[in-house]
Amino acid sequence: MNILVTGGAGYIGSHVVIELLDSGYDVTVLDDLSLGFEENVDRRAEFIEGNILNEQDLETALSIQPDAVIHLGAWKAAGESMIYPEKYTYNNIVATLKLLIAMSKAGVSKIIFSSTAAVYGYPEYLPVDELHRIDPINYYGYTKMAIEENLKWYSKLKGISFVSLRYFNAAGYDAQSRVVKMERNSQNLLPIVMEIASGKRDILEIFGSDYDTPDGTCIRDYIHVSDLASAHLKAYNFLNQCGDNLIVNLGTGDGHSVLDVVKKTVEVTKHQIPYKFVDRRVGDPESLTTSFSLAKKVLNWSPVHSELRYIIGTMWNILQPKTNLLHPEIESS
Template sequence: MAVLVTGGAGYIGSHTVAELLERGEEVVIVDSLQQGHREAVLGGKLYVGDLRDKAFLGKVFEENDIDAVIHFAASSLVGESMKDPGKYYHNNVYGTLCLLEVMNEHQVKRIVFSSTAATYGEPEQVPILETDRTLPTNAYGETKLAMENMMKWFDTAHGIQYISLRYFNAAGAHEGGRIGEDHDPETHLIPIILQVALGKRAHISVFGDDYATPDGTCIRDYIHVTDLADAHIRAVGKLREGGASRVYNLGNGKGFSVNEVIEIARRVTGHPIPAVIEPRRAGDPASLVASSERARTELGWAPQRDSLERIIASAWAWHQARPDGYND
């Protein structure tokens, strides 16, 4: 039996494929390669195509004995989602609808969904619990919540059980050095900081230093990408064991400020990494940290690479070796 990984040539998807292969799973990958990289796929069977092409997707299911899906494929830039929400509804929501319909046609009843803590919007409390209100503040988070709700109703109607994993910031790179983070455009804090250390940027912009946090800069939760991959695979195992549909937060449970991330990157890289304070960005909450107690208890998951130094060091090794990324 095979695991289908949608978006498996992307950042988190490719690391999950690598972990699945290391654990002896048969892996099938679907990716349009619009954002993913062929070179990031270390094995398995890759199909290049779009989830919204149901004939293409049906062929994937017909040619492989798939028993579970891990669903990463989605557009994921918050700013872009506010400028072009239609793209996000069409790609994320309609793409997921096509996937669920084809799964149902082929009697595949297990899906693990890579969701986001952006489904919560402005947090009611920190750390955030799975039972907290979901009120997204951007179109990206709204489409992810719509995808979760769609899965709930497909479970009710067709018995397709799902686990949705909500998290904030994936970071780091495969510690074997073979794959890493390569986005265009790059929007994540740690790779942008490392671009300064590589001489690709003159400085790192810090958006606001007057928040109600110990050093005035925003606090965020960072998880090593391989730990995220492990959580997705554990979720597949939970469904294979007959586990019920469920939502889980993933997080370190502690969070680091922007200034802390920059300072640790300076130590790891040995580069001064100049920082320039800029005005706040609209909609940036002061602190976003997720409680992962439910995942720890029910999935047996806990981050093994929770040192920010280790996370940044793995990313730095990748970016030094591949300063231009995959350069497809």
């Protein structure tokens, strides 16, 4: 069984590749290394450096006749998508449409797509489930919504079956440190807090201190990247067994505030995290958590690595490999 993973040199993709290889699949990665690292692609996988927007690169990658495509290659910075939407039109919408066209030409009929909680916009109720209204408030979220709509059409018209995985906040790293390089320019809270703990940044800016949450800071649902990776495998099995389409949320159902993350990081790393409060950011909901009951029911998936302490421990392990390889928090999960 060969699986093509686009964006397999990226943060989540490199973990998905490890999960597939460990489970006995052959894996081919297509990544242009614009944000990923070749060092993060497990050597057991075949690596093709190429761009999804380039039809020749797509043809080369699909010539292996993969059993399925796992499509992670995209941009993901919501703020940037509001300033430079055209970048996201090309790389997220046009590139995925080219991929779908190339797949139908090559006779590849299964795709697992990386979608996002950003398709929901402001939550009307919590935890957000798959029946929640779709109303993205940034262009990034819109690009994912647009692809989900196209997946439905390509399924109807071209027989491509799909699972769209709507990730909440991915965090953590492979506990065996097989992914060696941390994400480039991450805008997410946990990588920033880790950079402060390791002395690469000075201070954390917390956007808003007066939200209607127990400590006044925003709450998010952090899901360990290895849990996300295992969901891709289950999604692949689902496509093989059922052949139906599926759109499903991936999160833990638990929320952690910004200050919870800061406190837990100090506890795990034994380093201070200086912070200051600044104005709220436009478009930040105060709380965003999901229910994983559909994923449990349909995919038989539930998160097992997503305790906050463990997430932070696995990130710290990458930054401080010598001192923390035997970190007790990591071994406990």
